[in-house]
Amino acid sequence: MKSLGSIRRSFAPWNDPDAKPYIVFENVTKRFGDFTAVNNLSLKIYEREFFALLGASGCGKSTLLRMLAGFDEPTAGRILLDGQDLRGIPPYRRPVNMMFQSYALFPHMTVEANIAFGLKQEGMAKADIEKRVAEMLKLVKLERFAKRKPHQLSGGQRQRVALARSVAKRPKVLLLDEPLGALDKKLREETQFELMDQQQELGLTFVVVTHDQEEAMTMADRIAIMDKGEVMQVATPAEVYEAPSSRFVAGFVGNVNMIEGTVSGRENGVARISDGNGLTIKAENIGDAAAGSAVAFAIRPEKIKVSSRKPDDPGVNVVEGEIYDIAYLGDMTVYHVKLADGQVVKASALNASRITDDPLTWNDRAFISFRPDAGVVLTR
Numbered sequence: 083m084k085s086l087g088s089i090r091r092s093f094a095p096w097n098d099p100d101a102k103p104y105i106v107f108e109n110v111t112k113r114f115g116d117f118t119a120v121n122n123l124s125l126k127i128y129e130r131e132f133f134a135l136l137g138a139s140g141c142g143k144s145t146l147l148r149m150l151a152g153f154d155e156p157t158a159g160r161i162l163l164d165g166q167d168l169r170g171i172p173p174y175r176r177p178v179n180m181m182f183q184s185y186a187l188f189p190h191m192t193v194e195a196n197i198a199f200g201l202k203q204e205g206m207a208k209a210d211i212e213k214r215v216a217e218m219l220k221l222v223k224l225e226r227f228a229k230r231k232p233h234q235l236s237g238g239q240r241q242r243v244a245l246a247r248s249v250a251k252r253p254k255v256l257l258l259d260e261p262l263g264a265l266d267k268k269l270r271e272e273t274q275f276e277l278m279d280q281q282q283e284l285g286l287t288f289v290v291v292t293h294d295q296e297e298a299m300t301m302a303d304r305i306a307i308m309d310k311g312e313v314m315q316v317a318t319p320a321e322v323y324e325a326p327s328s329r330f331v332a333g334f335v336g337n338v339n340m341i342e343g344t345v346s347g348r349e350n351g352v353a354r355i356s357d358g359n360g361l362t363i364k365a366e367n368i369g370d371a372a373a374g375s376a377v378a379f380a381i382r383p384e385k386i387k388v389s390s391r392k393p394d395d396p397g398v399n400v401v402e403g404e405i406y407d408i409a410y411l412g413d414m415t416v417y418h419v420k421l422a423d424g425q426v427v428k429a430s431a432l433n434a435s436r437i438t439d440d441p442l443t444w445n446d447r448a449f450i451s452f453r454p455d456a457g458v459v460l461t462r
Contacts, residue, residue: 087320091282093303094318095128102165104129104287105150105255110159112145112311119145121311122159129164132281132288134298137308137334143291146308147257150289151180164254177254181244181261187232194219194228197247204251218246221280238273245277249284256281258290262297274300295335299323307331323382325367328462332380339386339427341379345371345459352454355379359423363399366455381457386429386450388417390440393451403427405446417442419450 095101103126112120120142127133135143148154150161152173161168168176187196194215201211219225222242232240241261248256261277262270278301281288292298298305299319307314307322307330314334315327326332329340343357345368353368355377363379371377387393393400406426407418417429429450442448 085320086324087318089320090303093130095131096126096304101128103127104131104164105289106162107146108160108162110146110149110156110161112142112149112154113157119311120149120156123311123313125306125313125316127287127289129287130285132278132301132303133290134302134305135289135291135308136293136295136298136305138293141308142311143308144259145311147180147259147289147291150255151178151257152176178257179248179251179253179255180257180259181248182259187240187243187247189232192229192231193224193235193243196232196243197250200247200251214250218250221249221283222246241273242276245280249286253286255287255289258288260292261290262292262294270297271300277301299335307334309334325458326380326460329378329380329460332378332458332460337383337428337430339381339383341381341425341427343377343379345373345375345377347373353377353459355459357423357425361401361421361423361425363401364454365457365459367457368459369461371459371461375461378460379457380460381452383416383428383430384414384432385456386427386452388419388429388431388442388448388450390442390446390448392449395451398451398453400449400451401427402447402449405442405444405448408442408444417448419448 105127107123107125110120110123111118135146137143145154149156152168152171155169163177188199191199197215197218198211201214219228222245224239224242227235227239232243235243262273274297290301302319304316304318305322306316309330315322315331322331322335326335332338341355341357341363343355346354346356346362348368351366351368353365353371354362355365356362365379401421403419403421405417406420409416412433414430414432419427419429421427427450
C-alpha cells in the first residue's frame with residue numbers, strides 16, 4: 083500500500099462520507115469595527131480529532147478559538163457542537179475548556195489545589211474531587227509534585243498541571259491557545275509527543291492554535307492553514323506538505339522551490355513546463371493545468387539531488403548550475419544552486435555517512451536532478 087507520507091494512526095473520519103462532524107463552523111464571520119478577523123469561514127472537526135489551526139499572527143485563528151469557547155460571538159453564521167447551536171450559550175455552560183499559553187495557574191495554590199479548583203467551583207463532593215485529582219496527577223505523571231507550588235516546578239511541569247486542570251472537568255473539547263509557546267525548544271519538542279499521547283488516552287477532541295509549523299505537523303491529525311480570516315487548505319500534515327493546494331500553502335509550510343512557467347504541452351499525464359528563459363522540465367501531478375496556462379512547479383529541497391556528474395537516468399529532470407551557497411547543518415547539508423536563468427534552487431542532502439564521495443564547494447559546477455513526480459503543479 084502506498085501513502086502520501088507516513089501514517090501516524092488509522093483514525094480518519096473525514097474520509098467517511100457518513101461520519102458526522104462534531105464541531106461545525108458554518109459561514110462564520112467575525113468583525114471588530116471595520117476589521118474582518120474571520121471571513122465567511124466554514125470548517126468541520128470530528129470527535130477525538132487533534133485539530134490544528136495554523137497561520138501567521140492576525141490570520142484569525144485565535145478569534146476562531148475564542149468564538150468556540152464563547153468569549154466572542156460571531157457577527158454572522160453559526161457554530162455547532164455535537165449538533166447544538168452555541169449562540170448565546172455563555173462560556174461556563176459550554177462543554178469546552180481552554181488552556182492558555184500563560185497556563186494561568188494560581189501561584190499561592192499547590193498543584194493538587196490548582197487541579198481541584200474548577201471541581202470545587204462546580205460543587206463536586208470532596209471525595210469525588212480527591213479521586214479525580216488523583217486520576218489527573220497520575221495522567222500527567224506529577225504524583226510526587228502534588229504539594230508543590232507552581233514556582234517550584236519546571237516549565238514543562240507547569241504545562242502539565244495546566245493540562246490536568248483543563249481536563250479535570252472532563253470537557254468534550256479542549257482548546258489550546260499556543261500551549262507550548264513558553265517552553266524552550268527541546269522541552270517543547272518533548273511535550274508535543276506528551277500532548278499527543280495524553281489526547282489519545284483521554285479520548286477528547288483537541289483544537290490547538292499555533293503559528294509553529296513543526297508543532298502543528300507533529301501533533302495534529304489535520305491542519306487548517308489560515309490567512310486573512312480564511313481557510314486556505316484543510317488536510318493531514320502529509321497532504322499539506324506533499325500536496326499543497328496553492329502557492330501560499332506551499333510557501334507557508336516548510337521550504338519549497340517554485341519554478342514558475344507555462345504549460346507548453348501535456349501528454350499521458352505528464353506536462354512540459356517552460357519558464358521562458360530556456361528551462362523546460364517534465365512534471366506529473368498536474369491536476370487540471372491546461373496547455374498554455376501559467377503554473378508553478380513546487381518541489382521540496384529534499385526531493386532534489388545535487389552532484390558533480392550528470393545523472394544518466396533519462397527519466398529525471400536534469401539542470402546544470404553553479405553552487406552559490408552551502409550550509410552544513412550536521413544532519414543535512416543545504417545547497418543553493420544558481421541556474422543559467424539566474425534562478426536559485428535550494429536542495430538538501432541527508433548526511434547519512436560521515437564521509438561524502440562527491441564533495442562540492444562554492445562556485446563548483448553541479449547538476450540538480452529530480453523526478454517528474456517529485457513535486458506538484460499549482461495553478462493558484
